Amino acid sequence: MSIRFIAFTINAPDAHAPEEWSKLYGKPQYELGVWSIVFSTVCQILYIPALRVFYRERKLTSYKIMLFVALADVGALSCFGTLFGYTMIRGMVFCSDWKLAWFVGSGEVFCWIVSSCNCILLVVNRICELTGRSHLFQGRPSTLYIAATIVYGLFESLFTRPPVPNSTHQFCAFNAFIPGHAAEEYPNRPNMYHDTFLATGMPALFIVMCGLFRTNSMIKTANATQALQAKIFTQASFVCFFFGISSAVWVFEEFFYVPPPFFLTAGMVMVQGVHGLPCLIYLALNRQVQKEAWRMIGKGPVAVAKKKEGEMTTPMAVQIRFITEAFAAPEYNCSAHTPEEWTVLFGKPQLLLGIFSIVFSTACQILYLPALRVFYRERRMTCYKFMLVVALADMGGLACFGTLFGVTMLRGTVFCSDPVLAWIVGSGEVFFWIVSSCNCILLVINRMCELTELSWIFQGKTSAFCILFTILYGLAESLFTRPPLPNSTEQFCAFNPFIPGHTPDEYPNRPNMYHDVFLALCLPALFVVMFGIVTAKTGQLIQDASRSTSVQRLQAKIFTQASFVCLFFGASSSVWVFQEFLFVPPPSVLIAGMVMCQAVHGLPCVIYLMLNDAVRKEALRMIGRKPAVKISSKV
Structure with missing residues (x-):
């Protein structure tokens, strides 16, 4: 038929x-x-x-x-x-x-x-x-x-x-x-x-x-x-x-x-x-x-309207300059009102989102403790070294886009209500986001090198230099580009501070957007390649039914971890990409993207507890359920 x-x-x-x-x-x-x-x-x-x-x-x-x-x-x-x-x-x-x-x-x-x-x-x-x-x-x-x-x-x-x-x-x-x-x-x-x-x-x-x-x-x-x-x-x-x-x-x-x-x-x-x-x-x-x-890509005018006779074309907004110079620019001028007036006129307290952000970030930071202890103890292994940096960056991201963002939602603030706090939230999150995502990519590449007998690439000082490069890259993005700023009315962190008289085109951050586009598309592709290599390698080891079951369980764990990480990274990155490149999504999508961004930093601790035997044993030992034993170095 x-x-x-x-x-x-x-x-x-x-x-x-x-x-x-x-x-x-x-x-x-x-x-x-x-x-x-x-x-x-x-x-x-x-x-x-x-x-x-x-x-x-x-x-x-x-x-x-x-x-x-x-x-x-x-x-x-x-x-x-x-x-x-x-x-x-x-x-x-x-x-x-x-x-x-x-x-x-x-x-x-x-x-x-x-x-x-x-x-x-x-x-x-x-x-x-x-x-x-x-x-x-x-x-x-x-x-x-x-x-x-x-x-x-x-x-x-x-x-x-x-x-x-x-x-x-x-x-x-x-x-x-x-x-x-x-x-x-x-x-x-x-x-x-x-x-x-x-x-x-x-x-x-x-x-x-x-x-x-x-x-x-x-x-x-x-x-x-x-x-x-x-x-x-x-x-x-x-x-x-x-x-x-x-x-x-x-x-x-x-x-x-x-x-x-x-x-x-x-x-x-x-x-x-x-x-x-x-x-x-x-x-x-x-x-x-x-x-x-x-x-x-920053090579054209910000204004889309055609140039009229005798009219000056809108100049290209400066995208790369030190953060203090950026906030001193006219587009960030908050002198029209006092901080309290900005909050009353343009802010709106968001109790539900604020409480959720603080509680979620606090719970995740507590759950990260056993993972941090295991990763620090086994840091001589390259994979654990990368995972330690990722976990530390995720905890920092939770502090910025979780706890501090929740405080701004509870207070109903906008950028001009407290520019210093807004800068700490935005620039801090950019730094931790860059470090976390880049080291996550390095971790996947390291696993692929180990599976293809190219592990020597990351041995010795190479891994330390790679981590140092991601930190420098994160510092450059956070200190020399415009940060996303919290806004209680939008319940989101946007590059646009929503100051009356200014348009979103005055607040571009193309370097961060290119990073998010690369992340949303390439990280899932890398996980697909890695899982394909894992399947091809483990398929050669299957000789009887008993080993087949264990191999299937290993593949299931790897695929589950890859699926969760790719889902949250892709979803949160896509919201930023759509908001900057295509159109401003509805408020519900913006809020969901904000929660996804918090989940990117927070939920890996749950994945470690579920799929990593060493972390799970350490967690049980910390709450007194099992005596202290030597933790296996297996991931």
């Missing part, structure tokens, strides 16, 4: 254990895995200026459709980029982890359908504008068309067979390659008909659009028309090429024959290119996206 609900299509295999499936039928593909993760991460970063422009101009129908195309492409890069790369590094087949394989395949089908259908809608919308029928997309019709593509994508992903990753073939195929079953048992005709229409219909629509544009632009200046036609034709050529090639691979593989392995791998890279390379096309051909990208 080609159409039935996914739950009735995919079932857990029972012929072999998951590790046996990988060992018997899989093959780790490190080159393709690393390429997929790196390519998808880079493209997701480059999509940020385009997403910001499309969201800001979403009242225009064309930008509304382009926003959904870009969002679908970013989602597809996560499925057929990051997660697919993870399966290649692990050497997985479908039966190694059928749930992950389903998530990769169905997620890509959904994003592929939404992206391609909205791309067709975009071309049809341009054709309607050129033929005087733009009313067909004005108002609610465009929203209904987009909603129809989402429903269509959900149907395809939930009621048809997904393409599942296979490390041996370095490809995602509808055939699960389970011995004893033929390829004819895994049909997906609806998806193939969609790809056939896409491979043939998309070029035809672009040809029609270019022909109409050439006809309608004859009254314009020849040079300007030729330049604009060249941009449209170039964009059409790139999009059609990647959509056509990647669609053709799926059509040939299902309808005709299985192409050679190199052709399959090239087709997989083409699919990634379909979702990833449009960000480069936007940067190369869309002037608004270009200006937004330059503005985000």
Whole structure:
């Protein structure tokens, strides 16, 4: 059957254990895995200026459709980029982890359908504008068309067979390659008909659009028309090429024959290119996206408005200068009112958030004590040395974004109510955030080096120099960039102090934002690579069922720790990135992001107590439940 609900299509295999499936039928593909993760991460970063422009101009129908195309492409890069790369590094087949394989395949089908259908809608919308029928997309019709593509994508992903990753073939195929079953048992005709229409219909629509544009632009200046036609034709050529090639691979593989392995791998890279390379096309051909990208890296004017005749352009706000000089600048002038008046006029006591912040940070700091004792005692080991610095930075972060932030919420203060306290909260958190996150990345890289027999890289003074560098980097960020300042009305710490008469564009902090973007995208990717290496290494050690159980428990602990850390780091970083680069989220999202930031510093102590035997034994010994014993040096 080609159409039935996914739950009735995919079932857990029972012929072999998951590790046996990988060992018997899989093959780790490190080159393709690393390429997929790196390519998808880079493209997701480059999509940020385009997403910001499309969201800001979403009242225009064309930008509304382009926003959904870009969002679908970013989602597809996560499925057929990051997660697919993870399966290649692990050497997985479908039966190694059928749930992950389903998530990769169905997620890509959904994003592929939404992206391609909205791309067709975009071309049809341009054709309607050129033929005087733009009313067909004005108002609610465009929203209904987009909603129809989402429903269509959900149907395809939930009621048809997904393409599942296979490390041996370095490809995602509808055939699960389970011995004893033929390829004819895994049909997906609806998806193939969609790809056939896409491979043939998309070029035809672009040809029609270019022909109409050439006809309608004859009254314009020849040079300007030729330049604009060249941009449209170039964009059409790139999009059609990647959509056509990647669609053709799926059509040939299902309808005709299985192409050679190199052709399959090239087709997989083409699919990634379909979702990833449009960000480069936007940067190369869309002037608004270009200006937004330059503005985000500090090379353009803060003001977006066009310069009028005889009017001075708004100068670029200074981003890097010593903190005392920054607070002495006009944009931080608090002389309009006394501190008490600032609190009364612009503040609002937040008892619930304030009490939660103080209680949560205090409890976590107490729970960190057994971990600190273990990490300090075993600090000769490189991993414990990094974990000690991370734990100390997290305790400092809890003091700033927990206890002191809670005090400001209880008092209902804003920046001008107490600038010194606000500076301590903001700059202190920036320092501890940088040190904690950088040493967390170093810890992951250190584990990867140990697993790949490259542990000598961190031996001796190298680890101490790395830690020293993170401390200096944290000091530079906290002392020479604008800190996030607490505001009781917003219940959040923002770079904007919300002083009347000033705009958010006067308070940029691009260095911190670039750090958060890198953290939100690269830390999960590093954990994916590390877990893939752990799985590949431990798979070689499994020889009997008893050892298989212990190995599965070890992998589960590592994966659980990685999932929690990545979730909180990614969520808290994303709030800051969205608030600065894209748009100001609703108040509930800001508060949730603030709590997530506190959780990044606080919840690792709970993870240590749950997953680290040495820390757990130390905690029991500290409360007198067990006599003092020699603590194992195992992590």
